Amino acid sequence: MIFAFAVAPVVLVTLLIGLRGVAAMRTTSDFLVASRRVSPLLNSAAVSGEYLSAASFLGVAGLVVKDGVGALWYPVGFTAGYIAMLVLVAAPMRRSGALTVPDFAEARLASPALRRVAAVVILVIGGLYLVPQFRTSGLVLSVVSGTPYWVGVVIAGAGVAITLALGGMRAATYVQAFQFVLKLVLFIVPAVWLLVAVGPAVRSDAVHPVEFTRFERDTPVTFRVGVTMDVSEPTSVRTDGGPAVLAPGPWQVAAGTRVIFPAGASVPEVRGEPLPGGSGWQRPLLDLQNAGYPLLGTWALLVSLMLGTMGLPHVLMRFHTSPDGRSARRTAALTVGLLSMFYLFPGIYGVLARVLVPHLYLSGATDTAVVAMPAQVDAGVAGTAFTGLLTAGAFAAFLATSLGLVLVVSGAIAYDLLPGGLGALRIAVFGASTVVVLLALVAIRLDAGVLVTWGFTVAASTFCPLLVLGIWWSRLTVAGAMCGVLAGLLGSAGAIAATLFGPPLSGWPAILVAQPAPWTVPLAFGTMIIVSLRGRPPAWAAAAMLRLHLNEDRAASGGPAALRDLRHSTRSTRRSSTVRRSLGRLVR
Structure with a gap:
């Protein structure tokens, strides 16, 4: 029912709009930058639609449920990054005449090797950013319609690949602009309905939070990944195997387990995660990794998001579609306004979700809090309708962002690494989509917000220094740029790998490993400057x-x-x- 009502129309409209770009796509420039004829207003709507990903539409509210109101620094960083891009990058990048970031890198420094390294960086950023889009599409569809997780992942991958193969950047522009308007409407209208429908008691609880320690009603929880929890007192539950009593102590829950907690039962604690609504939850700072250094954690996040925005390849490619540098600057300025309008609402969803669906933190499914709330407020037609609307908006977010990312990844493969024509670009689109679908199938346990933030971290540590110095410092050399990009890439990628596979850390080292931008960005800038000063820039x-x-x-x-x-x-x-x-x- 939800699939037919919400998801299918969004995917169908996306494909139909994709057909619009077929007749106009004859060259590589048509495919990658829509022949540079996109107006500022249309382009800013497309940039906003592309930028408002799963991390924005669903992830911010989910992070508020899990980590507290400090997670609202995410939209601050997302939006503020465009101001830096407006001042430093937008117009010069368009005037460069490049089609891609690696194209700019080679043009500025006459180095095919630097071009190939930049293309590899795009593949890393694209993977970190794309996987959470497809992963969340599968998770949301499974929550609202009961389909297997892989169904939503495959639908998102197929829709993106077919649309891009048909129409390229021109199709992506129309789709993303349309889906921005759709997402804005489908985000605002349900938020207003929720505020009215929940009543004064829930609104009061939302702004006066208390720790989530008891279930207020019979609450089913489906654990899609295995987790270890600590039970504080004997608790009677119902599982698929029948009634059971949980003894105090550690409780290992296997993936796929469905547990119904009765009203009044004590909430078990997930190891390493604080209960929603506690004193730390209300702090207006973000305590990354529960390390106890909220100010450092907040600054680490803001550095990553603000500087990472300047280096996101799919956003930078959007400015190449502008007719000239002045249009690119106008696009960036309009985008700030459009994003600011959208980001007024994730906080509303987050604080209401902490009251209505706090149990989602147990199963690690807080990314689905936005689409899970309407059914908690109204079990009838209204709840179903608004669940469908939010699901449609969520899928629009997945598809709009994925279109730009798959486009830039396929360009890195078939234009920068292995140069080819339109046929090679189309093959790269299907190949990239297939690989990301396979990665998303095994990434269900990772938060969308965390993965996307890592993508920003790699962009901030590599492309941000390259672009800022390449645009504003004439003494940058090939050796300096190459060493700086590699230093930033290895530092950020190594920190991410240590977070995923290394031993657990505590205190400030845990923050600087989980969110390494405060040291990887200066490392990249410093390496570029020091190595460049030891050489000589080209005469031109x-x-x-x-x-x-x-x-x-x-x-x-x-x-x-x-x-x-x-x-x-x-x-x-x-x-x-x-x-x-x-x-x-x-x-x-």
């Missing part, structure tokens, strides 16, 4: 930078004399990059 570096900062009308009329110095370098250097080809045309 200053002239190449002028192109990034001159308005297009001045560049088109010939620009300053420094641009003419490029004539020799562009003729004597292998011009595989889009930017260097355009530089050659400019000076002739």
